[in-house]
Amino acid sequence: MLRKRWLKIPVFLLCLAPLGWLGWRAWNQDLSANPIEFITRYTGDWTLRFLVFTLAITPLRKLLRLPDLIKFRRMIGLFAFFYSCLHFTTYIWLDKFFDLTEMLHDVARRPFITAGFTSFVLMIPLGLTSTTGWIRRLGGKRWQMLHRLVYGSAVAGVIHYYWLVKSAVQRPIFYGVLVAIALVIRATFWAISKRPRQETNAPIPAVR
Numbered sequence: 001m002l003r004k005r006w007l008k009i010p011v012f013l014l015c016l017a018p019l020g021w022l023g024w025r026a027w028n029q030d031l032s033a034n035p036i037e038f039i040t041r042y043t044g045d046w047t048l049r050f051l052v053f054t055l056a057i058t059p060l061r062k063l064l065r066l067p068d069l070i071k072f073r074r075m076i077g078l079f080a081f082f083y084s085c086l087h088f089t090t091y092i093w094l095d096k097f098f099d100l101t102e103m104l105h106d107v108a109r110r111p112f113i114t115a116g117f118t119s120f121v122l123m124i125p126l127g128l129t130s131t132t133g134w135i136r137r138l139g140g141k142r143w144q145m146l147h148r149l150v151y152g153s154a155v156a157g158v159i160h161y162y163w164l165v166k167s168a169v170q171r172p173i174f175y176g177v178l179v180a181i182a183l184v185i186r187a188t189f190w191a192i193s194k195r196p197r198q199e200t201n202a203p204i205p206a207v208r
C-alpha cells in the first residue's frame with residue numbers, strides 16, 4: 001500500500017489540513033479574543049508536531065519494518081519548515097510590524113525567543129537543501145550529517161515551549177519525551193550498525 005505513488009497526495013492534503021482549519025476559523029471570526037496570540041500559538045504547535053512526526057519516521061520504519069515510510073519524510077519535514085515560517089511571519093509581521101531592531105532585542109533579551117529563533121535558524125539549511133539536487137551536490141553522507149540538525153531544532157523547539165509556559169509544563173514535557181525517545185532509538189540503531197560484524201569465515205568446527 002505504501003508503495004502507491006498517489007498516496008503522497010492525501011498525505012500532502014492532510015499536512016495542509018491544520019492551515020485549512022486555521023483559515024476556516026479566521027473566515028468565521030473564531031480566533032479567540034486575541035487572534036494574533038491564537039495564530040502564533042497555533043502555528044508554533046503545528047511546527048513542533050511536524051518536527052516530531054519527521055523524527056518518528058525513521059524509528060517507525062525500522063521498528064515496523066516499513067521501509068517505504070521514508071518516501072514521506074521529506075514532505076513532512078518540509079511541512080515543519082512551512083509551519084515554522086508561518087509562525088515566524090506571524091511574530092515578525094503581526095506582532096513586531098517588521099521592526100527588526102525590536103525583534104533582535106527580543107532574541108537577545110528573552111530566552112524563550114532565543115530558543116525559538118535557534119530552532120528556526122537550524123531548520124533553514126534543512127529546508128534549503130531538501131532537494132534531490134542538493135543531496136547529489138553534498139553527497140549522501142554529508143547531507144545526512146547536515147540533516148541531523150533536525151534533532152537540534154526539535155530540542156530547541158521544546159526548550160522554547162518549556163520556557164514560555166509559566167506553569168502548565170505537561171505539554172512541553174510530553175513533546176520533550178517524544179523527542180528523547182526518537183533520539184534514543186536513533187542512537188541505538190547507530191550503535192548496532194557500528195558493532196563489529198560476526199566473523200563469517202571462521203573455521204567450521206569438525207563434526208564428530
Ligand code: HEM
Nearest residue numbers: 037040041044045047048084088091116117119120157161
Ligand atoms: C524565530 C523563531 C520563533 C519566534 C520568534 C517564536 C515566537 C513565539 C511566540 C511569541 C510565541 C507565543 C508566546 C505567547 O503567546 O506567550 C510562541 C509560541 C510557541 N512557539 Fe514559537 N517562535 C519561534 C520559533 C518556533 C519554533 C521553530 C517552534 C517549534 C519547533 C516553535 C514552537 C512554539 C510553540 C509550541 C509555542 C506555544 C504554543 C502554545 O502555547 O500552544 N516556535 N513562539
